[in-house]
Amino acid sequence: MTIQLMRNVDRFLGIPLCWLTGAFYKTFFVDQWRRGEQPARKILIIKFFGLGSIVLLTPALQMIKKRYPHARLAFLSFAANSELLDRIDLIDEIHTINTTSIMAFCRDTVRCFRNFFWVGFDIVFDFEFFSKFSTLITALTFASCRAGFSLPTFWRSSIYTHQILLDKRVHVKDSFCRLVTTVTGEEEIPGVSPPRVTQRDDESLGSKVAFSIRPAVGINVNTGATFLERRWDIQRFADLVSTLSVDGDYEFFFTGSLEERPYVQKAINLTRCRERCHNVAGLLTIGELCALFRRLEIFISNDSGPLHLAAVTGAPTIGLYGPESPIFYGPLGPTVAEIYEKAPCSPCMNIYRAKAFRCPFDAKCMKMIEVKRIQQAVESMLVSV
Numbered sequence: 001m002t003i004q005l006m007r008n009v010d011r012f013l014g015i016p017l018c019w020l021t022g023a024f025y026k027t028f029f030v031d032q033w034r035r036g037e038q039p040a041r042k043i044l045i046i047k048f049f050g051l052g053s054i055v056l057l058t059p060a061l062q063m064i065k066k067r068y069p070h071a072r073l074a075f076l077s078f079a080a081n082s083e084l085l086d087r088i089d090l091i092d093e094i095h096t097i098n099t100t101s102i103m104a105f106c107r108d109t110v111r112c113f114r115n116f117f118w119v120g121f122d123i124v125f126d127f128e129f130f131s132k133f134s135t136l137i138t139a140l141t142f143a144s145c146r147a148g149f150s151l152p153t154f155w156r157s158s159i160y161t162h163q164i165l166l167d168k169r170v171h172v173k174d175s176f177c178r179l180v181t182t183v184t185g186e187e188e189i190p191g192v193s194p195p196r197v198t199q200r201d202d203e204s205l206g207s208k209v210a211f212s213i214r215p216a217v218g219i220n221v222n223t224g225a226t227f228l229e230r231r232w233d234i235q236r237f238a239d240l241v242s243t244l245s246v247d248g249d250y251e252f253f254f255t256g257s258l259e260e261r262p263y264v265q266k267a268i269n270l271t272r273c274r275e276r277c278h279n280v281a282g283l284l285t286i287g288e289l290c291a292l293f294r295r296l297e298i299f300i301s302n303d304s305g306p307l308h309l310a311a312v313t314g315a316p317t318i319g320l321y322g323p324e325s326p327i328f329y330g331p332l333g334p335t336v337a338e339i340y341e342k343a344p345c346s347p348c349m350n351i352y353r354a355k356a357f358r359c360p361f362d363a364k365c366m367k368m369i370e371v372k373r374i375q376q377a378v379e380s381m382l383v384s385v
Helices: 003-012 014-028 051-056 058-067 079-086 102-119 132-140 172-184 199-208 234-247 261-270 286-293 305-313 371-384
Strands: 042-046 072-078 093-097 123-126 145-149 162-164 216-220 251-254 277-279 296-302 317-321 336-340
Touching: 014 132, 042 058, 042 132, 051 058, 051 079, 051 172, 051 305, 058 072, 058 172, 072 079, 079 093, 079 286, 093 102, 102 132, 123 132, 123 172, 132 145, 145 172, 162 172, 199 286, 216 234, 216 286, 216 305, 234 251, 234 261, 234 371, 251 261, 261 277, 286 296, 286 305, 296 305, 296 371, 305 317, 317 371, 336 371
Parallel strands: 042 072, 042 123, 072 093, 123 145, 145 162, 216 251, 216 296, 251 277, 296 317, 317 336
Antiparallel strands: none
């Protein structure tokens, strides 16, 4: 299923279904959950989109575990995220929905509805921003406590027992944690937890990637399928790599998914040091990718999931921002920096429209970022570490 198809189904089918379900709740249910006072045995977490978002969700998971240490924590996401979820030790069980085809999506959705109805969850945290699909799943669990981000619409407000406004002036990690606070009363926000990386990941990475004695630099020219305006110009990425290859004797590792591999190779072909550039897009598991991040001198990336994975894994990380603000979605880690030129029209990445907005200015905010600016940030970061 394409992202656009998923958006259309979510919008045109999701709203009437949520509206009907909300009317059912308002008519037949009286919610009596009181904050922080009731026990919970089974808790469901819903987050479908974004490797980076799942990583940034780990402080909220820690808060839930602290308040309900004996509860079983289930996580519902898309199947593409299952490998990352397997490496988050805070999660007790994982449920996934396959999006490779409409039939697989419908089959897994029906299975989840059936299973969740009989499980009897006490609390559901919907960490999707304004998805009708996740709202409907939340409703059909019939949990006593249902928490999510608020909208002034009946289809949303009629279903959740606990809601907060999503404030883009604070980091999304803090918004996730504030939603937990409305239910648990816990207010202390912990740090982000990195995914588990094992010695086997290091060994399997070494069997796939030939490392030299040169220091390694990671490059991510991609952003994922949503809002491609977040991509910095591919020629500027190539020019940056070419410049860095002259300034230092580096080896460059270009990351990405299997679908992004041709675009990554195009970037490599534009450089003047192709013999030192390695296209590892689509070749590495999540564990191997995190193992790679731990070997890097620095990682340079557009606003994307790998950016957040690298930062939390401990790699010195530079993130390039334009349509989204680093205030809301910046990387969190021991050594991070954001490049953000703050164009008058930025940020424009609107979560209220499922990130479907198309920029009328041809991503001017990203074009404002000069190669020299990144080069200076790299030099400054390498000196500091």
